[in-house]
Amino acid sequence: MSEMSLELRVLGTAAGGGFPQWNCGCSNCARARLGELPARLQDSVAVTANASDWFLLNASPDVTRQVEATRPLWPRVRRGSPIRGFVLTNGDIDHVLGLLLLRENHPLAVYCTAEVRAGLLENPMLRTLMRFEGQLVWRSLPIGDEIELLGPADERSGIRARAFAAPGKPPLHFPGAAWAPGDNVGIELASEQGGRLVYASGTAAVGPIVGDLERASVLLLDGTFWSETELIERELGARSAREMAHVPISGRDGSLARCEGLPAGRKLFTHINNTNPILDPRSPERAELVTRGWDVAEDGMRLLI
Amino acid sequence: MSEMSLELRVLGTAAGGGFPQWNCGCSNCARARLGELPARLQDSVAVTANASDWFLLNASPDVTRQVEATRPLWPRVRRGSPIRGFVLTNGDIDHVLGLLLLRENHPLAVYCTAEVRAGLLENPMLRTLMRFEGQLVWRSLPIGDEIELLGPADERSGIRARAFAAPGKPPLHFPGAAWAPGDNVGIELASEQGGRLVYASGTAAVGPIVGDLERASVLLLDGTFWSETELIERELGARSAREMAHVPISGRDGSLARCEGLPAGRKLFTHINNTNPILDPRSPERAELVTRGWDVAEDGMRLLI
Numbered sequence: 265m266s267e268m269s270l271e272l273r274v275l276g277t278a279a280g281g282g283f284p285q286w287n288c289g290c291s292n293c294a295r296a297r298l299g300e301l302p303a304r305l306q307d308s309v310a311v312t313a314n315a316s317d318w319f320l321l322n323a324s325p326d327v328t329r330q331v332e333a334t335r336p337l338w339p340r341v342r343r344g345s346p347i348r349g350f351v352l353t354n355g356d357i358d359h360v361l362g363l364l365l366l367r368e369n370h371p372l373a374v375y376c377t378a379e380v381r382a383g384l385l386e387n388p389m390l391r392t393l394m395r396f397e398g399q400l401v402w403r404s405l406p407i408g409d410e411i412e413l414l415g416p417a418d419e420r421s422g423i424r425a426r427a428f429a430a431p432g433k434p435p436l437h438f439p440g441a442a443w444a445p446g447d448n449v450g451i452e453l454a455s456e457q458g459g460r461l462v463y464a465s466g467t468a469a470v471g472p473i474v475g476d477l478e479r480a481s482v483l484l485l486d487g488t489f490w491s492e493t494e495l496i497e498r499e500l501g502a503r504s505a506r507e508m509a510h511v512p513i514s515g516r517d518g519s520l521a522r523c524e525g526l527p528a529g530r531k532l533f534t535h536i537n538n539t540n541p542i543l544d545p546r547s548p549e550r551a552e553l554v555t556r557g558w559d560v561a562e563d564g565m566r567l568l569i
Numbered sequence: 570m571s572e573m574s575l576e577l578r579v580l581g582t583a584a585g586g587g588f589p590q591w592n593c594g595c596s597n598c599a600r601a602r603l604g605e606l607p608a609r610l611q612d613s614v615a616v617t618a619n620a621s622d623w624f625l626l627n628a629s630p631d632v633t634r635q636v637e638a639t640r641p642l643w644p645r646v647r648r649g650s651p652i653r654g655f656v657l658t659n660g661d662i663d664h665v666l667g668l669l670l671l672r673e674n675h676p677l678a679v680y681c682t683a684e685v686r687a688g689l690l691e692n693p694m695l696r697t698l699m700r701f702e703g704q705l706v707w708r709s710l711p712i713g714d715e716i717e718l719l720g721p722a723d724e725r726s727g728i729r730a731r732a733f734a735a736p737g738k739p740p741l742h743f744p745g746a747a748w749a750p751g752d753n754v755g756i757e758l759a760s761e762q763g764g765r766l767v768y769a770s771g772t773a774a775v776g777p778i779v780g781d782l783e784r785a786s787v788l789l790l791d792g793t794f795w796s797e798t799e800l801i802e803r804e805l806g807a808r809s810a811r812e813m814a815h816v817p818i819s820g821r822d823g824s825l826a827r828c829e830g831l832p833a834g835r836k837l838f839t840h841i842n843n844t845n846p847i848l849d850p851r852s853p854e855r856a857e858l859v860t861r862g863w864d865v866a867e868d869g870m871r872l873l874i
Contacts, residue, residue: 286636287652287675289644297643325630325670331591338602339594343805347592357669357694364662365630369806370592386693388742389662395741436700437693500648501674 270455274565275330276305279537280358307535313422323362348415349373371416377446383438431468459569465535468509470522480528487533532561579870580635581610584842585663618727628667653720654678676721682751688743736773764874770840773814775827785833792838837866
């Protein structure tokens with residue numbers, strides 16, 4: 265018996281803008297600058313099935329910092345990287361910009377839906393990633409079917425992934441405003457031992473994906489906002505959480521309520537906005553989610569499934 | 570007498586890819602990962618004439634880290650930033666990508682040439698910086714004429730800047746391959762006290778800009794490569810320094826030789842590639858440039874002119 269488990273490294277747990285956010289002086293950000301709360305990079309997860317070849321869920325603008333902070337992602341030769349490719353959950357700048365930082369002649373496989381790929385290919389900057397045949401290898405990410413992730417030269421990774429549509433919306437920089445199921449997905453990663461990570465770092469609602477979340481042994485879920493009106497209350501924005509395509513954690517239709525009874529042994533919030541009170545480990549909001557069986561994902565966390 | 574001086578903060582001194590570079594295991598990068606050589610962010614400089622309103626030369630992919638590492642750039646209100654805008658020296662991804670990281674509803678003035686602006690506007694991601702009137706205020710950067718940098722609402726900064734054409738080439742992601750004088754510029758910043766910073770972090774030759782460099786009291790010059798064949802010798806690339814539009818430091822036509830006798834009181838190399846031996850303070854190459862009156866710019870350096 266040598267059943268393979270999956271090793272996961274949480275590379276970042278912050279929503280767009282990171283934590284602290286460059287132009288925010290809210291109490292959370294101010295405390296992060298003073299070192300009273302841990303800073304967080306933008307959400308991403310690395311996964312390997314063989315302790316050698318890694319895929320990353322999303323390419324955050326912080327990807328080069330994330331590599332340097334994660335020893336298994338360091339080069340093991342004079343020029344090269346253990347990173348074989350990416351799985352993109354949508355076309356948000358915060359989930360794709362990192363690709364443009366990895367353009368030093370290293371082949372990468374990129375799994376995404378047709379919608380995300382079409383949107384990205386509108387960007388002329390991507391030409392710098394297509395300087396030679398096989399530099400960026402686009403692979404389709406089907407919705408609903410489990411596939412094995414393959415490296416840019418079709419190398420097997422042993423990582424099996426399944427995408428599922430999650431309520432969202434296309435980013436502003438994509439053509440067309442109508443929502444299509446491939447605009448935003450969650451990812452399930454399965455190990456041969458039967459463990460399953462479900463990663464849904466952005467979803468506008470829990471209801472439509474609850475069947476997917478039920479399959480998780482480890483769940484990483486959108487924890488952008490604590491409440492529906494978080495930005496409005498703080499006078500930092502005009503839109504509600506759901507208008508920004510993020511289900512809030514609290515409230516009758518929030519993720520805590522709607523995820524009640526999920527069988528996952530570990531339930532973690534990620535993609536946390538700088539305004540979210542759960543960033544403070546001593547906040548009543550953090551206490552409430554812990555009481556209800558959840559925790560907050562931390563940068564650098566190692567998970568085995 | 571209250572003549573204004575300019576305060577400069579060196580925000581980064583590395584060439585594209587930063588130092589260490591994510592997929593490089595060369596001895597410099599390996600030593601940086603071990604903490605034996607200081608890590609460096611990508612090249613950028615912040616400038617203020619009033620200790621309050623700042624402009625940045627180039628928007629590096631590291632800009633949010635650079636803000637966090639530089640206390641005067643922290644927000645002083647609940648939402649806001651002392652950063653009023655940017656001056657772009659070309660359209661390289663390494664000099665513009667940071668704009669996409671600063672899209673949280675903060676107005677910014679962007680000074681660049683018509684060539685750079687046209688290239689950037691081809692990028693649909695920039696739409697996220699044009700969500701409201703006045704979010705991104707494009708300002709022309711004339712070649713040869715001194716202008717005062719104005720904030721996004723025309724606020725005076727007291728910073729006077731003059732761009733000069735520097736030999737270079739348009740980035741791969743821009744339309745058309747022919748070189749135009751506005752594709753790549755150096756920047757001169759003048760204080761009322763008569764001091765002048767000349768910033769030319771990318772130039773393919775010194776000869777055509779030597780008249781501009783002669784005006785500098787403080788000079789920050791392209792130090793990408795020590796030698797013309799640095800990448801080829803190390804088997805890390807096929808192109809020479811000049812083919813990549815960077816004058817090497819050494820050699821008969823290198824910047825050390827061609828800058829002999831420049832009157833600047835302080836001459837510093839920046840935009841240093843991870844392969845460059847001058848990254849090691851104890852290298853013979855570093856000793857040679859120090860002997861010849863130069864030094865290496867360091868992240869975090871404060872300069873007054």
